[in-house]
Amino acid sequence: MHRIQYLLAFTFLLSAFGLKAASILIPMDEAQKDHLKSYGIAFWVLKNGEEVDWLLNYRGGSFVTKYDPKTENECKVRGVSYEVLADDKVSQIIAQINDPSVNMDVVKLQTAPRMAVYSPKTGVKPADDAVILVLKYAEIPFDLVYDEEVLRGDLNKYDWLHLHHEDFTGQYSKESRGRYAEKFQEIKASQEATAKKFGYSKVSKMKLAVAQNICSFCAGGGFLLAMCSGADSFDIALAAQNTDIVDEQYDGDPPDPQAQSKLDFSRTLAFQNFTVVTGSYPSGRSGGRFSNIDVSNTRHIAQEDDFFTLFDFSAKWDVIPSMLTQNHERVIKGFMGLATAFDERKIKSTVTIMGELKSANEARYIHGEYGKGQWTFYGGHDPENYQYNPNEPPTDLSLHPNSPGYRLILNNVLFPAAKKKKLKT
Template sequence: MKQYVSFLLLLLVSFCAVTLSWANAILIPMDDQQTNHLKAYGIAYKILKDDQDVDWLLNYRGGSFLTKYSTAVETECRVRGVSFETVSDAKAASIRQQLSDPDLNMNVVTLQKAAKIIVYSPVKVGPAEFENTDAVLLVLTYAEIPFELVYDEEILKGDLAKYDWLHLHHEDFTGQYGRNMHRQSVADIKAQEDIAHKYGFAKVSQMKLSVAKKIKEFCAGGGYLFAMCSAGETLDIALAAEGLDIVGSQYDGDGVDADAQQKLDFTKTLAFGNFTLEADNGYRGFSTFSDINSSAGRSYEQSSGFFELFNFSAKWDVIPAMLCQNHESIIKEFFGQTTAFRKGAVKPSSLVMGEGKSSDRYIYGEVGRGQWTFYGGHDPEGSRGGGFRNPTDLKLHPHSPGYRLILNNVLFPSARKKKRKT
């Protein structure tokens, strides 16, 4: 009996030794086998935060992640409900070798450092309940990726230099308080006016222009900018209209420059040109900002179609290939104050990564040493009801391909950047 027990113990020890030697890497699949795509990004970010590298396997099983095995990573995956597979060093090497095949549109990009993330949002200074529905705030929280909040004052003080990645909520950088459907409360407006007066600006529009210019400087200096909905549109409008008054008297007490449209300087913008400003329908009435917005004049039109991601070369066009990693290439369209971008308004220097039948939805560009991505629409899984937006419960959408695009952008600055050739 003792010999039998000893044999079983020896067998168990041998099995454990073999298992430990075999499980030298963890593969986090991002195809249909993944139980929670969105939280998988949070795992990747945490590994980077713990000073470990993550290999992003472009076009392999939906853009999977591969990292060195540790019990901590395994436990974290189990706790967060993220699917993973333990693989041997030999298997990991085989996967990397497969992805290096020049005949396959695949690649390995090593992520090395967790980006310092900030979100520009009025929730920093007030309730701003509409903006609590911001898709980036929602998905960063759900994926358990840490971030900080900033607003106009922090940017005016020069705090952007401390960070790597900046998201702009659905802001109005023209100083017209959103121009739509009671989006900003009296308290929200007063908070902006107070900051403007504190820093010596006569108007909120002047302060917002200064903020817009500092955001552009942050990007040109090597930062990464991600903006959704009206933020990208109004940022470029503000930059193009520098020195001009395009703000109606109902917002700032004086009239607009009658020749403002002819004086716009499109050389100052990041993504858009050849656009026409929209007339205003009155304070707290609905109006779009310009014909950059492909649904201009049609209010909050609920999109019912789909847009398609482009299939970039993972070896030659590494950056857009990273930003388009997904388990689905056809994605449900979604609405917003700026739903999508009119094709004729998108500069030739902007790279279109996703487009619908008549508009561009997802675009990328470079300025100086930095990069930016603009993504049309308010919330990839959002719906409208009762006159106001309700926060999306991402527990109901753990596989959202539209939200995955946001998280691709979050991880992008952690890569060794390679300039695209397209």
């Protein structure tokens, strides 16, 4: 008997014996056919005004919601594995989770966050950003915003913001040569026009204003996820707000020779005591693309050895990092990007490291608080493409529906929906 037929028969038997099919469990362990679309189901339930219980560390971080034929049908349509549970079974699971001796907890998700992705609206393929790719695959709605929307103050419309692999230092990712030369000129012209429109003399000054507005969004209670160079260049721009670190070929004048001594690390979210690279790329390879925060060009790790391990947090006490690290695997395949991994020696002591390659002092997945808000930085470009090439076709996530690396992105998507009093850290 097929699984769907079995579930229908099971539901009929429950009714026949007077038992209520109270809940739908979406397992997130190896029994799940499509982990990524499962997050989309949870988001869909929230968007429809219902609640979802996130069972931390129970079967890979499973979801439970009250039984509704519409939810069951949505699971079938999207190809998501589910189980129909009676009241007594749900009670048994909750009792197991509430046992003080086990590392599990229940987090109630109540309201779907309003989603935005900071990314150019033209000239960017879905493959250019893993978050855009997985949000579309999971069928989670979002808006695109970029410099104009941020500078106009539109971020107050949203609860959650992702930063694509942007260069917030105003150096256009230092991609002015070779196969990137044409793209560089196009991006440079577009961003210079926006800077002029808003009264900024340089793109670097405009990008700094954008970064500061994003900081204000986070400080006011917003949730921020940045990947790849969107993470390290963001902090570098904030630290360099009182100096000029941009090379002449990008803004028409040389950088401040005293720039390093003028960096203000009190302005940053995650990183400190780093050294900026003021020259062009690839001449600055030994020090990284923007600074020595990223270890992309100094690491010597073969692809077959490139993994990072998620920390095992206390679900009952360290609820936030526990939510952000829910997975069916604890060892995650590494992947490269403009910013691949962060030197742990450059990370502030207040930051929580959630995933690392300890032998190389590399942090891949980190989290912290800023004002009333939360932020997460995730190194690398695409969890299912080890070394991304812009000429490649987009990653087909239907071939990777159980991706542990992509699950970390989607943990951040549901995190803001959590009932606030459940956040104990």
